[in-house]
Amino acid sequence: MELHITLEGRRDLIAQLYTQLREGIDSGRLAPGSQLPPSRLLAERLGISRKTVAEVYARLTYDNLLVGLVGKGTFVNVQTTSNRPTVPGEQLAGRAVLRQWREARMPMTQMLHSSVLAHDFLGGASSKNQFPEAGWRRCVLHALRQTGKARGVYSHPEGLPELRDAVARHIGFARGVRCGPQDLVISNGAQQALDLISRVLIEPGAAVVVEEPGYPPARLLFAALGARVVGVGVDEQGLKVSDIPDGTRLIYVTPSHQFPLGMPMSLARRHALLARALALGAIIIEDDYDCEFLYEGRPTPCLQSLDQHGLVAYVGTFSKTMLPELRLGYLVAPPALLNAVIAAKELVDRHTATLTQWALARFINDGFHIKHIRRCHELYASRRERIIQHFQGFLGEWFELVPATAGFHLAALCKRPFDIEKVISQARLVEVGVYSLASFAHFQPPRPGLLLGYGAIETLDIDIGLGRLLNILQRLK
Template sequence: MELHVVINGRKDLAGQLYQQLRSAIESGRLAAGTQLPPSRLLAQQLGISRKTISDTYAQLTYENFLTGVIGKGTYVNARAAKITRKQSHSELASFDVIETWRSLPVFLRHPTLEGSLRYDFIGGATSKGQFPQDDWRRCTSHALRQIAGSKGLYSMPEGLPALRNAIARHIAFSRGVNCQDEDVVVCNGAQQALDLISRVLTSPGSLVAMEDPGYPPARLLFGSHGARVIGVPVDAEGLQVDMIPDGTRLIYVTPSHQFPLGMPMSQARRLALLERAYALGAIIIEDDYDSEFRYEGRPTDSLQSMDERGIVAYVGTFSKTLLPELRLGYAILPPAILEAVIRAKQLTDLHTSTLPQWALAKFIAEGCLLKHIRRCHTIYAGRRERILARMAGDLAPWLEAVPTTAGFHMVVMCKVPIDIPLVITLAKKVEVGLYAIDSFFYQQAPQAGFFLGFGAIETLDIDIALDRVRDILQQVA
């Protein structure tokens, strides 16, 4: 038979061959029963190794696309017709619950590789080129050796002792958090920490207060547990504490780098918040998501370090300092809720994967994390300065940056009326990713502005991207 396969370059030969053969089978160009060329012959024709051909045939056979007949060769397998499942979710008894989840908006979702833009100011992402691959690979090898020597049992829901110790020492040094190893619970990212705390503190109808504008995934998460979320306005000093309603059980704040506006909560406001929470019998969640990167003034310690009554649950993540794909976060919990959260963690997922836990414990213990943070700090500081210079320069007629001293995103507010959806659409056409801030507002009136993340965009690309934004604003503003 004549098999049409095109190999481009010398990268991922097996992947290229696999995709083309699978596509040909699924589309019907290679019909059921068609015999494929022997691996030796196809290797000669394509100029690649016979092992690559054999491995690809083996993978497709495993996936039931091909079948081997001893003494005869390899054939396209007859595949069962795809079953069309006609039942709609509207026919199920749980329709109302399903519909509630289906109707939730999608916030802050990162694009796939194919959908990403060349110059993207997306938030919550870092440049992968900064990640210390060699150090992490060495720590992962250590983790594999630790697992090889284990008994193969489930691990502890609160996390490996080695990682809990490393986290406690790291945040005591970097953020002034007052904790012991036993106060630490390792989670699958900060989002799971929020989920666990909400599970043990709220029930349907419970009041949860959070900043408005604020972090939409946290608001949606609390609401999914049946809580009634109240948006509390913020000003230049942070959350307006006197507007937290009576009956509140849980208060969610980002005091070191308010999300999304960026200002820190003042010392007076922090003290007032601690007093108000104590009077309410409420727990405060302090989400300290990226404040290890501070550029101006004296570093501010965490709110948790000021807590003398055990009412602050400190939540942190390694998604911002390392990679989002690692999905590693943690919570430092007050004694009143620690045991309950550990039980909830065990019930929901038993424990976080131990392989990355072992690797991260060694990575922190050897000083690799602090070294990486220092290196990133220099890079992010340069990017921040470049954006601020442009906002004070040729972009000043339209945009003004909100003062911020930490993290790797900033908000720029519109100084004149601007058709923001149109600007975002036009920017996308020239490969620039811009994001509006209106979706971060909940019960407060939305303001007009853009959210500029500078963790993922390369330093040399910032001016190119902002030049294009300026040209668009000149056209439409």
């Protein structure tokens, strides 16, 4: 890429060139560390003498804006600070919206990007060292061959037919979802699927129900799009359907493994939720985020398979079974929403990257995906059992586990009053990461407790981490 310089006429060439380069450096357009063209090449391109360019470079070097490195070239000084002019945020017409985005708290992001601890019970993280990299590499090479054959045009906004077919067969087999490839939209993670549904349903002031406590990114997304978000509490059977207010347009739930507490929604409560949604004319978003990992009892039918009226939008992700970095999710859209969601997807980002779509389709079709799930299921089951044993033992004096049959995190509620936040901070001092349930509540303070993820922590680290947690608790007596 050539350096953008424009000169007018033949007068004051040194001043013109100096002014443009200085403005480029001051504004940040020429970033610190950027290499400038050699004086001979720049002079040839601009049709001026090399002496003129050398003189300008010398002046900027004297002003400490450029630095010359012998044998390497001329560079923008890395110590240069940008003087790019800005309008204060409070003077902008859109200041109220900007303030809302600036002040949005992202507890999940803060949790995921906190300092790495030796014994970290991080929720939502999977066991990356179990991922079959060799098999995935083969699938990526296949994807490269497929994209090499493409015509160089944009792909289907709803996703590659090959991947939609593979996903439809997988979730039909594993979760009993009633759909065909034509009902699916491939998204950049489950979060984009939530965004697409919200875009086609939410207008300012629309009532949206979320679980309380619940998944903060969903609540924040709905609010950012102008919804009037209503938190409805949960009990041992899941969302309290009787508390859903009149006028609700959208209901977001995690029925298979309530986030963050973990209890599954009972079958009776599922039928009640479907009936309430029908009476309201509301759409239900069923977020089945870690549905593949079931450890006890028989699977409960997903809401989508029970739906007889086209009210459930089923959202899934490969972040839990594959890698979060891939950003691959999917949406089974009810017929009334499908075309609108596809239009929104095309408008937002055209389509999800086809390279990863081709690779994932091959990964599923060649059996790598189901084999990986089975390996992780066995590993997670053993880690889960180890945590349960600790809380049935000495930790049972302090906490009670919320009964959960699926996923790869557990919630532990405090049985007696103590400063849970102090315990969490002291645990971090001894390299133990446990997380407060308070981060997932917004509308009312939750019962104090901990979220304990076991997807990423090694099995041997569970004993050490929970042993250190017990020592901290015993010092409170």
